[in-house]
Amino acid sequence: TAQELRFFTTTHNILAATVATFSAPIVADILTDGLGWVTSIAVTDGGDYQRGQTSNGTPIGFSDVIVAIDAPSSGGNSATAYPTFSVKSVSVTAGGSGYSSPPTVTFDAPPAGGVRATGYAQISNGAVVAVIVTEPGSGYTSTPGITFANGGGSGTIYTIRHLSVSSVVVRNRGNGYDKAPAVSIYAEEIGNTTLCINAKAIASVESVPYFYAG
Numbered sequence: 001t002a003q004e005l006r007f008f009t010t011t012h013n014i015l016a017a018t019v020a021t022f023s024a025p026i027v028a029d030i031l032t033d034g035l036g037w038v039t040s041i042a043v044t045d046g047g048d049y050q051r052g053q054t055s056n057g058t059p060i061g062f063s064d065v066i067v068a069i070d071a072p073s074s075g076g077n078s079a080t081a082y083p084t085f086s087v088k089s090v091s092v093t094a095g096g097s098g099y100s101s102p103p104t105v106t107f108d109a110p111p112a113g114g115v116r117a118t119g120y121a122q123i124s125n126g127a128v129v130a131v132i133v134t135e136p137g138s139g140y141t142s143t144p145g146i147t148f149a150n151g152g153g154s155g156t157i158y159t160i161r162h163l164s165v166s167s168v169v170v171r172n173r174g175n176g177y178d179k180a181p182a183v184s185i186y187a188e189e190i191g192n193t194t195l196c197i198n199a200k201a202i203a204s205v206e207s208v209p210y211f212y213a214g
Contacts, residue, residue: 035072035074035175035176035177035178035207036175036176036177036178036205037173037174037175037177037205037206038069038079038081038170038173038174038177038180038181038203038204038205039170039173039205039206040170040203040204041067041069041081041168041201041202041203041204042168042201042202042204043165043167043200043201044200044201044202045198045199045200046086046164046165046166047164047185047196047198047200048088048162048164048196048197048198049062049065049085049163049164049165049187049195049196049197050161050162050195051143051160051161051195060143061142062083062085062142064187064188064195065185065186065187065188065195065197066185066186066187066188067080067082067083067168067201068183068184068185068186069081069174069181069182069203070181070182071181072174072175072176072177072178072181073178074176074178076175076176076177077172077174077175077176078174079170079172079173079174079177079181080170080171080172080174081168081169081170081171081172081183082168082171083165083167083168083169084110084114084139084140084165084166084167084168084169085138085139085140085163085164085166086117086136086137086140086163086165087117087136087140087144087160087162087163088133088162088163088164089133089160089161089162090119090131090133090146090160090161091158091160091161092128092129092130092156092157092158092159093157093158093159094155094156094157095123095124095128095155095156096127096128096148096153096154096156096157097126097127097154097155098153098154098155099123099126099127099128099151099152099153100151100153101123101150101151101152102120102121102123102128102151103121103123103128103148103149103150103153104120104121104148104149104150104151105118105119105120105121105131105146105147105148106146106147107144107146108144108145108146108147110137110138110139110140110141110144111139111140111141113139114137114138114140114166115135115137115139116137117133117135117136117140117144118133118134118135118137119131119133119134120132120134121148121151121156123151123153126153127153128148128153128156131146131158136164136166138166138167139166139167140163140166143160144160146158146160164199165185165199168183168185177205179205180202180203180204181203181205182203183201183202183203185197185199185200185201186198
């Protein structure tokens with residue numbers, strides 16, 4: 001039996017239908033009532049995320065950083081998202097010894113799609129005294145490790161203490177949005193340490209096609 005499928009779209013509150021006829025039975029669902037879903041979230045201020053990660057520890061994830069997206073005002077499902085990070089600075093907690101020249105500094109790569117951070121070391125009296133970040137990178141989901149190579153020395157210990165939000169990845173677009181929702185990014189407290197972040201972001205919403213099988 002031929003079945004008729006009507007595709008509805010909304011433009012400036014005008015409902016238009018395109019009709020297609022199929023010779024076989026079909027099944028279709030109503031997605032939303034012509035409202036929208038969150039398609040992307042643009043970071044406007046990466047903030048300052050204060051964490052500590054030393055070279056002899058394991059990478060610290062960012063599960064304590066919350067991306068809160070307002071629910072749709074007219075019903076529907078809230079969008080969800082998670083942040084990725086870039087490196088703002090590296091602190092040297094122990095400079096090591098025996099360096100006759102600055103060692104090369106290599107940051108671990110982020111997951112696919114991100115940009116690897118880069119930097120260089122400064123030495124004084126045979127020890128590393130500073131690591132200067134030249135490219136903060138992007139897309140990190142945990143603090144990257146750093147490798148010091150060459151230069152003749154060893155024993156350098158570092159802390160990646162300051163990071164910033166480089167992007168917000170939409171995990172679930174939600175539905176039912178009639179306008180772009182407000183987005184807030186903040187860090188939960190861990191123990192007695194308050195992790196300042198103050199990042200800002202703006203969401204974009206796209207109209208969702210509404211279709212019905214009749």
